[in-house]
Amino acid sequence: MDMLENLNPEQRLAVEHGEGPALVLAGAGSGKTRVIVHRIAYLILRGASRPENILAVTFTNKAAQEMRERIHRLLGPSRSAEPLISTFHAFCVRLLRREIHFLGYRQDFSIYDTDDQKRLMKQILEDSHREELSAREVLSRVSYAKNHNVTPEVYAHRFPSETAEEIAALYRTYDSRLRKANALDFDDLLLKTVELFTRYAARRDHYSNWFRYILVDEYQDTNRPQYELLRLLTARHRNVFVVGDEDQSIYKFRGADIRNILSFEKDFPGTRTIKLEQNYRSTQNILRVAGAVVEHNTARKGKTLWTENHAGDVITCHRASSARSEACWVVRRIQGSQLENPDWRTAVLYRANFLSRNFEDVLREEGIPYTVVGSVGFFSRMEVKDMLAYLRVIHNPEDDVALLRIVNTPPRGIGSSTVEALTRKALDEGIPISQALQAVACHPLTPARASRSLRRFHEMLDAWMALRDTATIAGLLERIVRDTEYQAMLEKQESLEEAENRMANIEELIRAAAESQAREETVFEFLDRASLSSELDQIDTNARVVLMTLHSAKGLEFDLVFLAGLEEGLFPHAQSLNSNEDLEEERRLCYVGITRARQKLFLSWTPFRRSYGADAGMPAFPSRFLDEMPGDLVEGLGESGPTYVRDEEEDYDRGQEDMETPFRQSRRSVIRRPSRQDAAAAEPAASRTAFRSGMRVRHAQFGDGIIMNRVRIGNDFKLTITFSRVGKKTLIERFAKLQAL
DNA sequence: GGACAAGGGATTTTT
DNA sequence: TCCCTTGTCC
Ligand SMILES: Nc1ncnc2c1ncn2[C@@H]1O[C@H](COP(=O)(O)OP(=O)(O)OP(=O)(O)O)[C@@H](O)[C@H]1O
Numbered sequence: 001m002d003m004l005e006n007l008n009p010e011q012r013l014a015v016e017h018g019e020g021p022a023l024v025l026a027g028a029g030s031g032k033t034r035v036i037v038h039r040i041a042y043l044i045l046r047g048a049s050r051p052e053n054i055l056a057v058t059f060t061n062k063a064a065q066e067m068r069e070r071i072h073r074l075l076g077p078s079r080s081a082e083p084l085i086s087t088f089h090a091f092c093v094r095l096l097r098r099e100i101h102f103l104g105y106r107q108d109f110s111i112y113d114t115d116d117q118k119r120l121m122k123q124i125l126e127d128s129h130r131e132e133l134s135a136r137e138v139l140s141r142v143s144y145a146k147n148h149n150v151t152p153e154v155y156a157h158r159f160p161s162e163t164a165e166e167i168a169a170l171y172r173t174y175d176s177r178l179r180k181a182n183a184l185d186f187d188d189l190l191l192k193t194v195e196l197f198t199r200y201a202a203r204r205d206h207y208s209n210w211f212r213y214i215l216v217d218e219y220q221d222t223n224r225p226q227y228e229l230l231r232l233l234t235a236r237h238r239n240v241f242v243v244g245d246e247d248q249s250i251y252k253f254r255g256a257d258i259r260n261i262l263s264f265e266k267d268f269p270g271t272r273t274i275k276l277e278q279n280y281r282s283t284q285n286i287l288r289v290a291g292a293v294v295e296h297n298t299a300r301k302g303k304t305l306w307t308e309n310h311a312g313d314v315i316t317c318h319r320a321s322s323a324r325s326e327a328c329w330v331v332r333r334i335q336g337s338q339l340e341n342p343d344w345r346t347a348v349l350y351r352a353n354f355l356s357r358n359f360e361d362v363l364r365e366e367g368i369p370y371t372v373v374g375s376v377g378f379f380s381r382m383e384v385k386d387m388l389a390y391l392r393v394i395h396n397p398e399d400d401v402a403l404l405r406i407v408n409t410p411p412r413g414i415g416s417s418t419v420e421a422l423t424r425k426a427l428d429e430g431i432p433i434s435q436a437l438q439a440v441a442c443h444p445l446t447p448a449r450a451s452r453s454l455r456r457f458h459e460m461l462d463a464w465m466a467l468r469d470t471a472t473i474a475g476l477l478e479r480i481v482r483d484t485e486y487q488a489m490l491e492k493q494e495s496l497e498e499a500e501n502r503m504a505n506i507e508e509l510i511r512a513a514a515e516s517q518a519r520e521e522t523v524f525e526f527l528d529r530a531s532l533s534s535e536l537d538q539i540d541t542n543a544r545v546v547l548m549t550l551h552s553a554k555g556l557e558f559d560l561v562f563l564a565g566l567e568e569g570l571f572p573h574a575q576s577l578n579s580n581e582d583l584e585e586e587r588r589l590c591y592v593g594i595t596r597a598r599q600k601l602f603l604s605w606t607p608f609r610r611s612y613g614a615d616a617g618m619p620a621f622p623s624r625f626l627d628e629m630p631g632d633l634v635e636g637l638g639e640s641g642p643t644y645v646r647d648e649e650e651d652y653d654r655g656q657e658d659m660e661t662p663f664r665q666s667r668r669s670v671i672r673r674p675s676r677q678d679a680a681a682a683e684p685a686a687s688r689t690a691f692r693s694g695m696r697v698r699h700a701q702f703g704d705g706i707i708m709n710r711v712r713i714g715n716d717f718k719l720t721i722t723f724s725r726v727g728k729k730t731l732i733e734r735f736a737k738l739q740a741l
Numbered sequence: 742g743g744a745c746a747a748g749g750g751a752t753t754t755t756t
Numbered sequence: 757t758c759c760c761t762t763g764t765c766c
Binding site: 059060061087088089090113114186189190250251252253254351352353354355408411413414415416417418449450453532534535536549550551552570571573574575576585589611612 | 742743750751752753754755756
């Protein structure tokens with residue numbers, strides 16, 4: 001089978017592994033993901049399994065999508081059935097939509113995302129007059145308890161503390177409110193599936209018999225329920241094949257348990273363990289630096305990693321005089337690199353999202369196209385969430401959180417005191433808020449105006465619900481926008497510009513709904529995708545320059561990588577300094593960052609980063625991870641130690657840093673004055689076929705038209721197009737699938 | 742009930 | 757610095 005020719009002997013061993021548990025334990029860039037892809041193709045081509053009996057689990061939806069495409073490429077087109085490739089969460093949702101009635105929920109359950117959870121917990125804190133606690137804190141404790149099979153009843157006993165009783169009470173309320181709302185949070189998606197399989201062996205056997213081969217990527221970041229799920233699903237056939245790297249476990253804060261991978265061989269006796277030691281991604285220098293850093297950790301098995309790639313450049317570390325100056329330094333190097341290697345893909349990686357600011361500013365000023373992961377994703381925009389909340393209420397009227405979100409959005413005379421009356425009534429009677437509308441409207445103490453508003457809202461809701469099974473989702477959404485005068489609200493609240501952007505997003509959502517139905521998906525499949533889609537799933541993989549957190553970068557690779565903000569207190573983060581366990585996780589994060597780089601790696605830091613815009617008292621020290629790197633492979637480490645004299649604002653046109661770099665001549669020719677056109681010209685590379693205003697284009701649905709205007713909004717471009725057939729429309733370029741004429 | 746201003750708190754990482 | 761919550765006034 002020639003497919004095996006592109007694999008080294010160890011990889012091939014893994015791909016050809018027969019039945020029974022297997023663990024591929026290997027360092028970064030050694031081809032773990034590649035092994036999964038090839039193994040799936042191999043199982044299918046060799047006839048070991050039909051495609052649909054294979055389940056592969058990835059960490060993100062994006063990774064799932066990519067894996068699907070890679071398998072297609074190996075297998076060639078036109079297969080009738082497909083393997084199921086999905087995240088754990090998406091897999092569970094799919095399954096629960098069919099099976100959850102066993103657990104007493106209705107199949108039209110809602111999914112509460114982090115924002116919904118917070119709203120619910122805030123509400124609970126208010127109701128129980130515990131407003132001194134932060135919803136976020138309580139939720140993280142509750143989540144931890146849930147994921148460790150600790151019920152509210154035993155919580156105080158298991159985790160004794162001053163607030164334990166309180167937390168336990170809140171936990172109990174939270175759970176019962178979720179259940180009453182016919183809603184599941186992200187944790188529940190996994191936990192309810194585990195519960196289903198535990199309580200109903202027949203259901204477990206059904207799925208276990210169906211999915212004969214189960215493969216898991218990034219196993220080092222699985223949590224306990226995911227582990228249990230895996231055990232339940234593979235108890236019979238034991239065909240569980242996982243790949244991972246204990247040095248890349250970076251999601252402890254989300255419940256990931258590194259012990260899953262460390263004790264896999266014990267958990268699944270008879271495991272065949274395969275190590276991959278050749279790295280295909282990075283230069284020798286990059287690999288050695290990465291290895292030197294992670295070697296300072298103790299909670300690891302240790303591994304060798306070598307490469308046939310060339311030594312590559314020495315890594316450069318730069319100490320900047322301010323965060324702004326750091327960004328200028330990085331951008332100047334990006335400009336140089338883009339002249340030298342126009343097709344290189346670049347990533348700027350940092351510890352926390354707020355650090356993207358300066359890089360965005362400078363990139364925009366220089367007119368360099370870029371995308372940011374972590375800016376507000378499409379489905380988390382306010383206007384989109386509003387619309388989704390309407391849909392959720394219509395399909396699951398018990399969804400109190402969604403109802404409270406929209407009950408007075410747009411403002412319709414149902415103010416805070418009326419809302420309070422509604423929640424009180426619902427709480428007292430143990431009914432959903434949608435059922436309290438009527439009662440509160442009729443209540444003698446409700447003011448006439450409020451009563452009228454409630455009746456009107458109730459009628460609208462009824463009307464929409466009557467349409468829910470006959471109208472299309474798109475039609476229903478259009479109707480909601482119209483009935484609620486949503487656009488008028490936007491125009492009143494914000495600039496016309498902003499209102500237009502938001503309406504364009506709503507129109508996009510409506511089109512997405514139409515496409516979803518054209519694919520014969522149910523409304524729930526549409527809503528589920530919205531709930532589970534993350535920003536990372538929406539990024540343009542072809543973008544030349546990507547800004548993102550180190551966490552988001554896991555699993556990706558870039559020719560050129562910048563690791564910015566390497567300061568004590570920031571990276572490693574201050575919160576991790578007093579626990580060795582947490583510190584080791586930070587170090588793994590650093591290892592992940594370094595090993596994203598194929599060709600070149602640059603490091604940077606500044607003693608003088610401002611926090612909250614103000615001067616941050618003491619200058620910062622360079623990150624300890626810099627000290628852990630071998631001095632002969634990294635230049636500029638000597639610039640260590642904070643200088644207490646601040647440089648003058650260092651202009652990027654005359655910085656005195658190494659002019660000896662190959663980027664030298666390129667620089668002068670590239671630096672220009674920032675201008676408006678430049679900013680507008682900054683566009684995702686995928687669309688570099690450059691749509692411009694004045695251009696004639698064709699749209700699948702609207703026909704031919706002329707682009708009147710094109711503006712950047714976040715990672716997207718908003719196009720105003722006049723179509724000859726349907727007139728003026730505002731579209732988002734990324735989704736519009738336009739064809740230039 | 743809603744518009745607007747002032748003030749305080751926020752930044753760790755996300756399916 | 758900025759955003760969101762809270763308080764004040766119509
Ligand atoms: N046998 C091989 N021959 C050529 N290239 C390979 C081979 N194996 C892997 N690669 C390449 O090495 C790079 C890393 O592979 P892959 O992403 O599968 O590694 P990984 O172990 O999953 O990495 P990470 O742990 O960093 O996510 C990819 O560009 C891949 O194409």
